[in-house]
Amino acid sequence: MRHQxxxxxxxxxxxxxxxxxxxxxxxxxxxxxxxxxxxxxxxxHQGAVNFHNIKIEGxxxxxxxTGHVRQIDVALSHIKATGTPELAKALADFTTxxxxxxxxxxxxxxxxxxxxxxxxxQAATPKESRSWAVLKAxxxxxxxxxxxxxxxxxxEKIKPLLGL
Numbered sequence: 001m002r003h004q005x006x007x008x009x010x011x012x013x014x015x016x017x018x019x020x021x022x023x024x025x026x027x028x029x030x031x032x033x034x035x036x037x038x039x040x041x042x043x044x045h046q047g048a049v050n051f052h053n054i055k056i057e058g059x060x061x062x063x064x065x066t067g068h069v070r071q072i073d074v075a076l077s078h079i080k081a082t083g084t085p086e087l088a089k090a091l092a093d094f095t096t097x098x099x100x101x102x103x104x105x106x107x108x109x110x111x112x113x114x115x116x117x118x119x120x121x122q123a124a125t126p127k128e129s130r131s132w133a134v135l136k137a138x139x140x141x142x143x144x145x146x147x148x149x150x151x152x153x154x155x156e157k158i159k160p161l162l163g164l
Contacts, residue, residue, distance in 0.1 A: 068113040075120030
C-alpha cells in the first residue's frame with residue numbers, strides 16, 4: 001500500500017509540474033520549450049485475463065492485483081517443470097478460488113495473492129534453498145485469514161505438498 005500511495009503522490013506532483021509549465025508557456029507565449037513529464041496511465045483489464053495456469057475473469061479482474069497473479073503463474077510453470085505438477089495444480093486452484101471468493105474483501109484477497117506469490121516462488125526453488133521460516137510464516141498467515149471461509153479446505157491440501 002505504501003508503494004501505491006507514493007505512486008499517487010508522484011503522479012500528482014508530475015501533473016502539477018505539467019500544469020505550471022503550461023501556465024508559464026501561456027504567459028510567455030513560448031510553447032513546447034520547457035520539458036513535461038510523461039505520465040503513464042494504469043493498465044485496466046476489461047475482459048478475462050488468461051495466464052498459463054490460472055484463469056481470472058469477470059468483475060474480479062479490476063478488483064485484484066493481476067501482477068501478483070502473474071508472478072504466481074510464472075512460478076507455477078517452474079513448479080510443473082521441476083516435477084511437482086500436483087503442487088502446481090493445487091496452488092493454481094487455490095489462487096483462482098481466492099480471486100473469485102465472495103467471502104473475502106478485495107484488500108484481503110490482494111494480501112493473500114501477494115503472500116501466495118512469495119510461497120509459489122519459494123516452492124519453485126530447490127527444497128534445500130528454500131527459506132523455511134518465511135514459508136511457514138506465510139502459510140500460517142494465509143491459514144488465519146481464510147480460517148472461517150470455504151477456502152480453508154483447499155488450503156489444508158496444499159500444506160503437505162509444500163513439505164509443511
